[in-house]
Amino acid sequence: MDLELRHLRIVRAVADAGSVSKAASLLGLAQPALTAQLKRIERVLGGALFERDRHGARPTRLGELVLDRARVLLPAAKELQDEAVRFAHTPSPGFRIGATNGPILGGLVDRLAAERKVSTYTSWSTHELNSMVELGRLDYVLTGACGDSGTPTGTLIWEMISLDPVFCLVGEDHPVAKEKEVELADLAGEQWAVTPGDGCFADCFAMACARAGFTPGTIYETDVPTCAHLAQVGRAVVLCQATHQAAQGLVMVPLAGAPLRWRQLLGRHPTAPEAAWVVGQAKQAHMDAVRRSPVYYDWLVRNPGYGTAP
Structure with a gap:
């Protein structure tokens, strides 16, 4: 499996929510499905992204690195998508x-x-x-x-x-x-x-x-x-x-x-x-x-x- 933007969105959602269960609710997913997806992402990236206990989920050092990149890449990808849509629907300027x-x-x-x-x-x-x-x-x-x-x-x-x-x-x-x-x-x-x-x-x-x-x-x-x-x-x-x-x-x-x-x-x-x-x-x-x-x-x-x- 290759890392995709949707995987970065999952990592960011878990970090922002502070727990896998809250992130699952926000993303409209069942918690077991999100947990399985997060494990697959961690295997691709080579280590655990969060420390999880009864108090929630906290990013590991690797998780912080991935989050830092995700916070740059995801807004840039959204900006590119919005610009492309505007360009495609804008009449030719000549x-x-x-x-x-x-x-x-x-x-x-x-x-x-x-x-x-x-x-x-x-x-x-x-x-x-x-x-x-x-x-x-x-x-x-x-x-x-x-x-x-x-x-x-x-x-x-x-x-x-x-x-x-x-x-x-x-x-x-x-x-x-x-x-x-x-x-x-x-x-x-x-x-x-x-x-x-x-x-x-x-x-x-x-x-x-x-x-x-x-x-x-x-x-x-x-x-x-x-x-x-x-x-x-x-x-x-x-x-x-x-x-x-x-x-x-x-x-x-x-x-x-x-x-x-x-x-x-x-x-x-x-x-x-x-x-x-x-x-x-x-x-x-x-x-x-x-x-x-x-x-x-x-x-x-x-x-x-x-x-x-x-």
């Missing part, structure tokens, strides 16, 4: 989308919200978002990965939305601001800024710099507004996705030869609603972002093979 920092979430939400209700959740952690989709708390996750990295593992179904180069963002007074593109090696003396993430981008950037013949200096890992400010005041060069919309006072400059690449990925739960349509809308949102970026649009003319996935 599309639940998680995303890391990226340029196409707004366009995707705009397109989906024209048809259905949309809710969003953002995080710097791809692992957190993937877990939420696997647990059914989200339908989709919009995230990214370095161009040469593998597809994330797990139970999610993945679609590549685009393959984009990584560009650099500089202040409009920076020496390279008017260049058509810049060699990574020409930025060897710069400090850098990038938004955080838990992928391999930092390693890929270090390798690209090594191939260009230098080791990067200070790398500020921070949020988008801070990255923009550091570029505007000339404190750092920002690494950004090519679909990024540069704010006033900033200029986006392509890196020659695309030494860094970024894939936009859409992962989904196997039961996610209207998957083919959502994937198509994500690709349309990416194409819209490309059209809003003259620098990237011009670069794509000269560099086929990138952009929105077929």
Whole structure:
């Protein structure tokens, strides 16, 4: 016999009632039946759980251990059951989308919200978002990965939305601001800024710099507004996705030869609603972002093979 939650309920009932006879009455069982059940539970657990005499039943040291665990497990199991029932009887909220920092979430939400209700959740952690989709708390996750990295593992179904180069963002007074593109090696003396993430981008950037013949200096890992400010005041060069919309006072400059690449990925739960349509809308949102970026649009003319996935 394996230990089950109902067995823990019996142990807790005996402890709460203070005797087997009172527990039997509360559980609606005959006392001999409860006594026999308790003995079977004690055999499974390897020892007596209660000391019983004419004064009642008191937990042994083993009984206290089991009760401590039961008082954690039983409420948790009840909470899970209640949540599952609520989830099963709640109408679909529409599309639940998680995303890391990226340029196409707004366009995707705009397109989906024209048809259905949309809710969003953002995080710097791809692992957190993937877990939420696997647990059914989200339908989709919009995230990214370095161009040469593998597809994330797990139970999610993945679609590549685009393959984009990584560009650099500089202040409009920076020496390279008017260049058509810049060699990574020409930025060897710069400090850098990038938004955080838990992928391999930092390693890929270090390798690209090594191939260009230098080791990067200070790398500020921070949020988008801070990255923009550091570029505007000339404190750092920002690494950004090519679909990024540069704010006033900033200029986006392509890196020659695309030494860094970024894939936009859409992962989904196997039961996610209207998957083919959502994937198509994500690709349309990416194409819209490309059209809003003259620098990237011009670069794509000269560099086929990138952009929105077929």
